[in-house]
Amino acid sequence: MMQLSFLGRGRPSVDGAMAGRMRTSLAEGAWVDHVSGWVKGHGAVxxxxxxxxxxxxxxxxxYDRVVSVPRLMGRVPRDGPGxxxxxxxxRALSAQYGHPEWHVSxxxxxxxxxxxxxxxxxxxxRRWDTVVAVVSLGEPRRFLIRRAGGGASMGWNVGWGDLLVMGGSCQATYEHAIPKCRRAGPRMAVMFRPVSVPEV
Structure with missing residues (x-):
């Protein structure tokens, strides 16, 4: 059974000011913002x-076969009401990062x-100057980022309503991953991408 953090209960809401946001500056104009527990009432969401x-x-x-992608996918509103x-x-992302509309997957x-x-x-x-925002719901998982092509990685444990925003050249100069682990409860990533770039 998934165990919720204390802030996972109650009416869902977000802090539009993103108090507590921590920015990590990377090379070549890339950066990552992290806000711990940004979505309150995330368990209901x-x-x-x-x-x-x-x-x-x-x-x-x-290679020579077809394999199942190891996660389930959906889009809002195509696959559900959200x-x-x-x-x-x-709205909060638009106010902070300047993009008026978002694709949600x-x-x-x-x-x-x-x-x-x-x-x-x-x-x-747009990959040299854009943002991708990821809201993590459910149990925490390790979110890794490394330079494109390989090398050492850095990471965050994200879940329970955390917000992670990759910006600048991050999609061109860095790669990100959620690796397998021995034991983990269910986690959901809610991804926001500007409508000015293609859906993936």
Whole structure:
């Protein structure tokens, strides 16, 4: 059973001022903002999105075979109605980062076997100067970032309503991943990308 942090209970809301935001400056104009526990009442949001989203299981080619993508995916509103707090999140992100509208997509990591390998998001010609915001709901997982092409990584344990925003050249010069782990409860990533770039 998933154990919620204290702030996971109650009415869902966000702090539009993003008090407590911590910025990590990286090379080549890339940066990462982190706000711990940004979404209050995140447990209700997790439960609502998990039960109302028509989750999609994807496959991809790998060498000479087709394998299942180790996580479930969804988009709002295509695959479900979302949750009212997503509108609050979008407005807060717009106020802080300057993009008026957002594509919203979801990824459900059911347990520690679900993961995503190192990658940079496909952002078209905007990947050198854009933002990708990730709200993490459910149990914490390790979120890693490294220079594109390999090298040492740095990371954050994200879950329980945390916000992580990758900005500047991050999608072009860095890669991010959620690695597999031995034991983990379900985690959901709610991803916000500007509508000025293609959906992925």
């Amino acid at each position: 997790f439960d609502h999105l998990r039960s109302t989203t028509r989750w999609q299981a994807h496959e991809r080619p790998m 949750h009212p707090v997503l509108t609050q999140i979008g 979801l990824a459900l990591y059911r347990d520690g076997r679900d993961s995503v390998a190192f990658h940079g998001d496909r952002m078209g010609d």
